[in-house]
Amino acid sequence: MHIPVMLNECLDALITDPKGIYVDGTLGNGGHAGEIFKRLEAGGTLIGFDRDIDAIERVKEKLFSSEGKRVELVHDNYAHMAEQLDRLGIDKVDGLLLDLGVSSFQLDVAERGFSFQQDAPIDMRMDQTQGQTAGELVNTAPEAELADLIYRYGEDRASRRIARAIVEARGKNEIRSTLELAAIVERAKGGRKGKKTHPATQTFQALRMAVNDELGGIEQVLETMIERVVDGGRMVILTFHSLEDRMVKQFFGRHVPREESLQQGGVRRIYEEPAVKWIGKKPRTAAEDEMAVNPRSRSAKLRVVEVGV
Numbered sequence: 047m048h049i050p051v052m053l054n055e056c057l058d059a060l061i062t063d064p065k066g067i068y069v070d071g072t073l074g075n076g077g078h079a080g081e082i083f084k085r086l087e088a089g090g091t092l093i094g095f096d097r098d099i100d101a102i103e104r105v106k107e108k109l110f111s112s113e114g115k116r117v118e119l120v121h122d123n124y125a126h127m128a129e130q131l132d133r134l135g136i137d138k139v140d141g142l143l144l145d146l147g148v149s150s151f152q153l154d155v156a157e158r159g160f161s162f163q164q165d166a167p168i169d170m171r172m173d174q175t176q177g178q179t180a181g182e183l184v185n186t187a188p189e190a191e192l193a194d195l196i197y198r199y200g201e202d203r204a205s206r207r208i209a210r211a212i213v214e215a216r217g218k219n220e221i222r223s224t225l226e227l228a229a230i231v232e233r234a235k236g237g238r239k240g241k242k243t244h245p246a247t248q249t250f251q252a253l254r255m256a257v258n259d260e261l262g263g264i265e266q267v268l269e270t271m272i273e274r275v276v277d278g279g280r281m282v283i284l285t286f287h288s289l290e291d292r293m294v295k296q297f298f299g300r301h302v303p304r305e306e307s308l309q310q311g312g313v314r315r316i317y318e319e320p321a322v323k324w325i326g327k328k329p330r331t332a333a334e335d336e337m338a339v340n341p342r343s344r345s346a347k348l349r350v351v352e353v354g355v
């Protein structure tokens with residue numbers, strides 16, 4: 047089951063006008079989307095995106111247009127959100143929510159190949175209709191590229207050793223399954239060494255982020271959607287990885303006006319248009335009781351900005 051993370055915190059931050067237009071860029075199981083829809087009043091619109099068709103189908107079964115509210119579900123990468131809004135004839139929205147990463151469904155269905163706990167072909171694509179699989183990447187990428195991505199996205203210091211082990215193994219036989227890959231990584235790292243997490247955790251995360259170009263998508267959606275949120279509207283972003291959080295923090299940081307003193311006296315505000323302000327100085331984290339029941343919430347960071355200041 048996928049339990050929505052920091053549900054009330056996200057929704058309280060997002061909804062400023064119950065008759066407004068809200069976008070959930072990461073439908074997943076529709077946990078947040080269902081709650082947005084519930085809080086909307088007649089005249090309100092919910093637009094949901096997911097690049098995983100299974101998520102769209104699942105949410106379609108649960109969420110219907112009703113009580114004068116409009117629902118649009120879009121199977122696409124949120125990187126293309128602005129074009130999709132154009133297609134729907136929507137110029138500005140009142141708020142955007144992104145709950146980044148993979149859903150529990152994607153992790154739990156063995157055939158999707160995200161998990162090193164179940165044996166399956168190494169796929170890891172969120173959108174199974176296009177792109178390279180993680181298996182193709184693992185079996186064809188140059189050693190230096192593998193090492194770089196494991197270091198960058200997985201933040202694993204053993205990246206070179208892991209990449210070398212992968213290249214050696216694939217030289218003998220194609221690496222076909224998630225368990226095979228997990229065992230190669232585990233051997234390269236010299237076993238578990240008493241750690242709780244599996245030694246392949248970071249490598250799997252890195253491959254997932256690479257095949258789905260996760261950071262590229264985040265940058266694109268932030269850059270295009272900041273122009274499409276009304277003044278006073280909110281952008282609410284939940285991240286689960288330090289690189290994602292850094293990207294979100296730095297992106298909005300450039301749009302928060304800061305004052306610079308001028309030599310001739312007075313001050314000038316420096317920022318990239320449109321200006322935003324942080325709602326809450328620091329990112330929020332889940333409450334202790336939520337962390338106790340939903341392990342996924344433990345690494346969550348919630349950042350919220352209001353557009354137009």
Ligand SMILES: C[S@@+](CC[C@H](N)C(=O)[O-])C[C@H]1O[C@@H](n2cnc3c(N)ncnc32)[C@H](O)[C@@H]1O
Pocket residue numbers: 048049050051071072073074075076077078079095096097098101122123124125145146147148149150172263
């Ligand atoms: C953590 S889940 C969202 C869970 C959801 N908030 C809920 O409460 O049920 C993230 C979802 O975002 C989707 N996703 C990730 N990157 C995406 C992208 N670039 N474009 C569209 N959907 C994406 C994934 O397929 C996954 O279903």
